[in-house]
Amino acid sequence: MYLLQGVVLSLLAATSAASPVQDVFPRQSGAGYSLKQPPLTTPWTDKVGTDPWPEYPRPQLQRPHWQNLNGVWGYQNASGLNAVQSPPFGQQLGQEVLVPSCLESGLSGIQGSYTLYSWFSNSFKVPSDWKNQKVLLNFDAVDYEATVFVNGKKAGFHRGGYFRFTVDVTQYVKIGQENELLVFVHDPTDDGDFVIPIGKQTLHPSHIFYTPCSGIWQSAWLEAAPQNHITQLDLAANMDGQVNVTVHTSAMNVTSNVLVTVHDNGKVLKTHSGPSNRPFQFNVESPELWSPDSPKLYNVTVKLGNDKVQSYTGFRTIEKGKVNGVVRPMLNGEFVFMFGTLDQGFWPDGIYTPPTKEAMIYDLKVLKSLGFNMVRKHIKVETELFYQACDEIGLLVIQDMPSLRPSQSKTNPADCSSSPILPNADQQIEFDRQLDLLINQFKSFPSIATWVIYNEGWGQITDYHPEIELTERVKQLDPTRLVDSVTGWYDHGAGDFSDNHHYANPQCGTPFYSINSSPYDETRIGFQGEFGGVGNNVSIEHLWNVQEAINTINQTYEIDETIDAWNYRSHMLLGELEDQVKRFACSGGVWTQTTDVEGEVNGLITYDRRLKRVDEDQWKSDIQALYDAAAARSNATTSTL
Known part of the structure; x- marks a missing residue:
């Protein structure tokens, strides 16, 4: 095994403007907060402290004066949805929580479960020189619904666990004085009849579905802006x-x-x-x-x-174009073979929230160092600093829309038959609205190359084909990128990709396919949306130490008993993909996956980021061979579509 160094190479020199000066005021001391011991730590767990994520959080729209609200907040569990009608104004909440964090994480100081209803509290001062300006309160992500109160007044509401929102609190704040901030959060995840975008989150973690994230899990901050801004x-x-x-x-x-x-x-x-x-x-x-x-x-x-x-x-x-008669993804007029990993974005100490920016960028640096030119952000949305890092490092991003309830069924009590849990009409409309939020918030990041609407049919209605209309909607909102309408299953011809998932062996743009996938469609880009997934178990100090997760390790697609066997099998599978690039119409692929997650042990890196499985020289050579094979197919006339 290869030890990770725990020291992240510095990013390439920042090309965006220098971060604005923060107007700092004292906040809660954090005397009552303490890190809860998570089932597994990372090299950054103990470095988080009580001043997490101090970086300016919105790199593509920076203003000169802002105030970071990250740190220790008050917290208490709420009894239910009706609790929002009785806010605990002027009260000290019973516990302290670290913001941003997931309430289920050790870093939060709560490490709760079934945290469906919650209260968060904080206080802040508005600088006197912000007078006569708008005071804007920003939340970069709260999962799932947030109701915001300032000084006893309801100031705003937002629904959607992955997207930023801004509340104009100018009329509610007192300049130069302490202002009370209360946030009520409702996060049902997959409780009851709720069908909302949740990605891999579940209240009942098992193997490929993981611990959920509730609460204020990305940065909270204030800024000053002119009246018209x-x-x-x-x-x-x-x-x-x-x-x-x-x-x-x-x-x-x-x-x-x-x-x-x-x-x-x-x-x-x-x-x-x-x-x-x-x-x-x-x-x-x-x-x-x-x-x-x-x-x-x-x-x-x-x-x-x-x-x-x-x-x-x-x-x-x-764009897409034809090269030697084959439809290909094109970057700057040339065929680009997109090869990356399935990137879940989960952390044992922070769940959805990386412990630090340094930790987050470490994963990306590992991929780049091995020769990957792409990362598929799998049914999760990251902080904007993640996409800035991809812009700066040079990693293409395939960005998934977080899926609705995946692979879950309900039983009809009348005849005991089962059927998949799918959205009703209103829930589908809400999914569509949040897809719009995804595109509009992130469409200016150069690294994002492709939008994915549905993953493996999760939450995808098949009585009709909503992905056809949604594909057109995405292209209207953002005509500068490709759209992978359905990655894996239930392909009805929409979008730019003919995308196959197959474990462990690839079936990329080939004249053969498996029962869950569709035949290669030569009018679209042949793509291996997922493959690989071979696993190798490790000792307990590198595992998510939860017995239910450990019990599911053998559900991994394949378990290789040694690191040498794991690298041998990986080499064979990458060689098979290379052969399909040479013979057929394969234009890229996604290897499962960047890291282990909970009960999955098929990552290039263990879940704690302390061990690498990869034989680096072998992997660099195998990945370069894919690019070389693609380049050999490119020596022909090219036309755009």
Whole structure:
């Protein structure tokens, strides 16, 4: 086995603007908070402390004055949904919790279960120089529903466990004084009849389904903004130098002039003015293009009246085209063989919340060092700092929409028959709305290459085919990327990919397929959405020490008794994929998976990130062989579709 060093290589020099200055005020001391011992730790567990995630959390829309609310908050369990009608104003809650964290995690200090209803409390001061400005309260992710109260007044509500939301609290706060903040959170996960986007979360963890995450699990923070301010910035820059911009503002029905400047290392490359709340375009001459081999980014400044924000972009074009008669994914006019791992984004100490930014980036650095050029973010959405890191490191991202209840059935009491748990009409509408949130929040990150709507039929209605309409909706919201409408199963011809899942052997763009998948469709991109998954058990100090999880280890697709056997089997499977690239129409693949998770032991790295299984020289060679085989298929006339 190969020991991980626990020291993360520093990121490439940041290309986005320097982080704004934080206006700091004292918060709760954290005297009552303590880390709960999780079933497994990582090298970063003890480094978290009571000041977690101090980084500026929104890299593509940065303002100069902000206040981080992360740290120790008050917490208490709530009795039910009706508890929101009786907020505990002016009361000290019974426990202390670390924000951001999952209530089920050791890092939270709670390590609870069935935390369906919760109260969170904190206090904050608004600096006196924020007077006459909007005071905006930001939550980057709260799972699942959040009701926000400020100084005894209901200030906002949000539904959706993966997406940021902003509450304008200007009318509720007292400048220069302590302000009381209460948040009521309801997170049903897969309780009862709820059908909501949950990904791999379940209240009953078993093998490929894991411990859930409830509560404020990404950063909470305040910022000051002018009365008319930028609320969303859409940037898309292509390989021809065209920059497409939409500057959304708080005055949605008012058109104002905005000024956009693209600069590089202090040198202004282009300044252009355009209207707010409407798309406009301009060109930058001969930009250096973004790719995994050369992840070049450019700083962008946007001014709207008194509002000035910093952002960044990368020039690249993602499309599909024909190369030697085969439909391929194209990056900057050339066939790109996309090869990465299935990345669950779970942590033994933080569940959904990585212990630190350094820890999060460690996983990405391991993938990049082995030669992977892509990561599939599997039915989870990360902090925006994750996608910034992919932009900077040079990793393409296949981004899944978190799935509805997966692989679960209900029993009809009339005849004892079983049927899959699928969304009703209202639940499907809510899924569609949250898919919109996903696209709109993350579509400006250059590294994201593909959106995935459904994974393996989980929550996918088959009486009709909603993915067909949803695919068109995604392409309307974001015409700059590819769409993998259904990865794995129940393919009805929508989207850009003909995507097969098969364990352990690949079936990528081939004239053979398994019962759960569809035949390769030559009008779309042949892709191996998942394969591999071979496992190797490890000693207890590297396992999620929960007996129910340990009992399911042998459900792994294949168990190899030694590290040498595991690397041998991996080599054989990668060689088989290489042969399919040479012979058939395989344009990329996703290896399962980056790390072990709970009862799964099929990661390149163990769940605690302390051991690598990979023979690094072998893996680098095998991955490079895939790119070489793809390149050999590219020496022909290319046309776009």
